[in-house]
Amino acid sequence: MKRKESICSLNDIPGIGEKMARRFIEHFGTEQNALEAILNGDVASISCIEGVGQRYAISLVQEVNSRIEGVRVQDFLKTRESMDIYERLLDIIKTFAHTGYAREKMHTFFPYPASSRDRIESIRISMAQHIEHADMLRGNEVFLSLLSGVKPLNLNQKSMKVRDRVVLTTDPKKLEKIKKRFGEYVDVHLVSSLTDVVDSARGYSHVITADDDLFSCELPEDVEVEIVPDLEACEEWKIVPDNEINQVSRNLQVIDCSLQVTRIIREAGMAFLQEVDNVTLDKLEKTICMIDENGDVRAGTDPEIDRLALILGGIDTAVGSANTFANEELNNALKESQLVLSGQDMLRMMHDNTELQSVLENQLRHNYVSVVEKARKHICTTLCLQKKEIFFLDNLFPQTINHPVEADRTQVTVLKQYIKERIAKRKIEHKRQVARSLVDMRDTIREIVKEVLNFDVGFTIGCFSSEYGLSLPRIIEGTGVGLKNAENLFLRSRHGTVVPIDYAVGETSFSHKQDVSRIVLLSGVNSGGKTSLLELLAQCIILAHMGFPVPAAAMEVGLTDGLYYFAKSKGTLDAGAFETTLIDFSVVADSSGKIVLVDELESITEPGASAKIISGILEMLSENEKSLAVFVSHLSGLIMENTQSNVRVDGIEASGLDSDLNLIVNRTPRYNYVARSTPELIVERLLRKTSGNDHLFYERLKSKF
Ligand SMILES: Nc1ncnc2c1ncn2[C@@H]1O[C@H](COP(=O)(O)OP(=O)(O)OP(=O)(O)O)[C@@H](O)[C@H]1O
Numbered sequence: 001m002k003r004k005e006s007i008c009s010l011n012d013i014p015g016i017g018e019k020m021a022r023r024f025i026e027h028f029g030t031e032q033n034a035l036e037a038i039l040n041g042d043v044a045s046i047s048c049i050e051g052v053g054q055r056y057a058i059s060l061v062q063e064v065n066s067r068i069e070g071v072r073v074q075d076f077l078k079t080r081e082s083m084d085i086y087e088r089l090l091d092i093i094k095t096f097a098h099t100g101y102a103r104e105k106m107h108t109f110f111p112y113p114a115s116s117r118d119r120i121e122s123i124r125i126s127m128a129q130h131i132e133h134a135d136m137l138r139g140n141e142v143f144l145s146l147l148s149g150v151k152p153l154n155l156n157q158k159s160m161k162v163r164d165r166v167v168l169t170t171d172p173k174k175l176e177k178i179k180k181r182f183g184e185y186v187d188v189h190l191v192s193s194l195t196d197v198v199d200s201a202r203g204y205s206h207v208i209t210a211d212d213d214l215f216s217c218e219l220p221e222d223v224e225v226e227i228v229p230d231l232e233a234c235e236e237w238k239i240v241p242d243n244e245i246n247q248v249s250r251n252l253q254v255i256d257c258s259l260q261v262t263r264i265i266r267e268a269g270m271a272f273l274q275e276v277d278n279v280t281l282d283k284l285e286k287t288i289c290m291i292d293e294n295g296d297v298r299a300g301t302d303p304e305i306d307r308l309a310l311i312l313g314g315i316d317t318a319v320g321s322a323n324t325f326a327n328e329e330l331n332n333a334l335k336e337s338q339l340v341l342s343g344q345d346m347l348r349m350m351h352d353n354t355e356l357q358s359v360l361e362n363q364l365r366h367n368y369v370s371v372v373e374k375a376r377k378h379i380c381t382t383l384c385l386q387k388k389e390i391f392f393l394d395n396l397f398p399q400t401i402n403h404p405v406e407a408d409r410t411q412v413t414v415l416k417q418y419i420k421e422r423i424a425k426r427k428i429e430h431k432r433q434v435a436r437s438l439v440d441m442r443d444t445i446r447e448i449v450k451e452v453l454n455f456d457v458g459f460t461i462g463c464f465s466s467e468y469g470l471s472l473p474r475i476i477e478g479t480g481v482g483l484k485n486a487e488n489l490f491l492r493s494r495h496g497t498v499v500p501i502d503y504a505v506g507e508t509s510f511s512h513k514q515d516v517s518r519i520v521l522l523s524g525v526n527s528g529g530k531t532s533l534l535e536l537l538a539q540c541i542i543l544a545h546m547g548f549p550v551p552a553a554a555m556e557v558g559l560t561d562g563l564y565y566f567a568k569s570k571g572t573l574d575a576g577a578f579e580t581t582l583i584d585f586s587v588v589a590d591s592s593g594k595i596v597l598v599d600e601l602e603s604i605t606e607p608g609a610s611a612k613i614i615s616g617i618l619e620m621l622s623e624n625e626k627s628l629a630v631f632v633s634h635l636s637g638l639i640m641e642n643t644q645s646n647v648r649v650d651g652i653e654a655s656g657l658d659s660d661l662n663l664i665v666n667r668t669p670r671y672n673y674v675a676r677s678t679p680e681l682i683v684e685r686l687l688r689k690t691s692g693n694d695h696l697f698y699e700r701l702k703s704k705f
Contacts (some may be wrong), residue, residue, distance in 0.1 A: 123547025355514030480506030524652030651675025
């Protein structure tokens with residue numbers, strides 16, 4: 001086991017060089033955030049950093065954990081195959097995660113050796129709560145879909161420059177300071193005359209200044225300047241509320257889902273995130289409701305902005321229908337118009353064209369004025385215009401009579417511009433309000449999202465446990481493993497149902513007739529379930545040492561220092577590979593506590609020699625009081641002939657074939673019983689399934705038994 005270390009900065013983490021540290025800081029915003037992500041095991045977020053894959057992220061988090069806790073994954077999982085079982089277990093558990101965060105964080109759970117009993121105990125304590133949470137909420141579809149919408153906050157995006165805002169100052173010294181603070185987000189200009197101010201201001205919808213000296217002069221009516229005293233020291237949300245809002249708006253769905261998840265957990269009666277009270281949750285919900293995903297003011301949250309937006313959106317249509325209305329009305333009036341001229345009038349007109357024009361115009365003016373006035377009023381009522389806005393339309397229709405009547409587009413454009421500026425100003429105020437609240441709630445937001453993500457970590461384990469009906473094992477003193485109604489998870493996830501097994505090795509209260517043999521040979525029928533039982537033992541032992549519940553109705557286990565699982569080798573090995581296998585096994589000779597599970601080691605060489613090697617290994621193991629071993633073998637008789645030690649032989653036996661020609665197997669081993677491999681049953685099955693030449697072939701083989 002390694003010495004415990006403390007990690008206080010990215011520099012303390014081996015493997016993170018300067019370049020990588022920069023990427024971490026860029027991604028997480030600050031070094032503190034980056035460090036927190038690593039220490040919290042946020043594999044999902046770390047994997048998103050450019051040039052960091054999931055594998056690296058997992059190994060980095062594991063490495064840091066192992067430095068802090070002084071334990072590595074390999075400390076308990078002593079062989080590649082035990083590591084494989086652990087990884088296959090994780091694959092099953094991970095399918096119960098609702099967030100990528102929890103899915104990846106599962107890699108930070110691993111089995112601890114007996115020396116880390118405190119760590120195992122503390123994880124075990126939290127399990128009851130995880131299972132309770134899962135039982136209450138795993139059937140709640142709304143909750144599950146909200147939880148799936150949560151992911152780590154995206155805080156690494158840089159704020160965009162706001163193009164329609166400018167800060168003006170008359171002081172070159174202030175200019176530098178203001179530029180330094182806000183230059184990245186808004187334009188900052190130096191002005192020295194009223195003309196400068198007007199020129200600068202007209203290009204922006206919002207103008208801010210720190211100095212009131214120059215601006216006390218008379219500004220044109222269309223130039224509005226906001227004076228913010230002590231600009232260098234004022235809060236950022238006043239000048240660029242957009243920054244604070246954008247941090248939230250790009251995470252809006254995540255925050256909203258986290259809020260709803262928090263509420264549902266609490267409504268289910270569970271204590272969750274107690275440091276954030278419901279009043280704060282309400283306030284946060286109200287605040288985030290005021291903005292949309294683009295950081296804009298959400299429609300429906302400010303009646304004045306909504307009114308102005310309606311004007312902007314409806315003005316073209318309203319003017320269009322006013323034109324139509326005016327022309328129709330005028331045409332109707334013209335139809336009924338007649339002109340009666342006196343002789344004198346006629347004479348005057350003959351001499352002067354303008355006279356004709358003025359007579360005609362006088363005749364029509366009354367109709368024209370009343371029609372265009374009606375049309376103009378129609379626009380004002382349709383768009384609910386207010387006094388100042390109506391003023392822009394005073395001259396919407398030309399004074400001189402034109403036919404067809406056409407509203408003056410430039411008037412409309414000026415009104416639109418005015419409305420746009422009003423909206424921009426109003427939005428600034430609205431955004432400032434929102435940003436100010438968000439600044440206060442910045443930590444709360446992080447806390448909520450973080451806690452919900454961590455909730456899913458426990459919830460994942462809880463759902464896994466509830467789905468498979470797992471139970472927490474009882475930790476006992478001494479060397480032993482006992483299982484009641486245990487079910488191999490790999491078989492269950494593949495086949496759905498399996499036959500539950502009772503089995504015990506060593507000193508447990510489940511042990512058969514007080515038999516406390518620690519070293520066992522497991523014999524039995526082909527395809528009887530020996531490998532599956534060995535795997536089942538490994539699964540339960542690994543999960544128990546992780547502090548997790550196990551796939552058994554009950555389990556007793558004495559904690560051990562390491563698990564050695566050796567899977568079945570694929571055939572007789574050549575000399576080199578045989579030597580390597582023996583070297584692999586030499587590790588079992590040390591005096592540490594260990595559980596050794598071995599599947600058909602005999603195939604490494606010829607049966608006689610294998611039996612001798614296996615008996616030698618068993619003898620060594622039996623001499624170590626703290627070791628426990630189960631060796632699956634078809635050579636139990638031969639091995640027992642070669643050993644002097646106290647080795648028990650158990651057996652899984654088949655009693656025959658059922659009507660469908662399947663083996664009738666008792667999957668639970670019989671204690672102290674050498675079960676035959678009964679290959680004759682397989683031959684029998686083939687015999688009964690075939691006919692003709694094949695049948696004759698199997699008949700011949702059968703006669704040999
Ligand atoms: N407890 C069980 N419940 C249901 N089916 C089981 C159980 N154990 C094993 N099986 C079934 O039996 C098959 C064979 O099991 P397994 O490979 O463990 O047998 P084995 O005894 O190791 O065989 P061999 O001696 O040929 O290596 C499994 O694939 C599985 O389908």
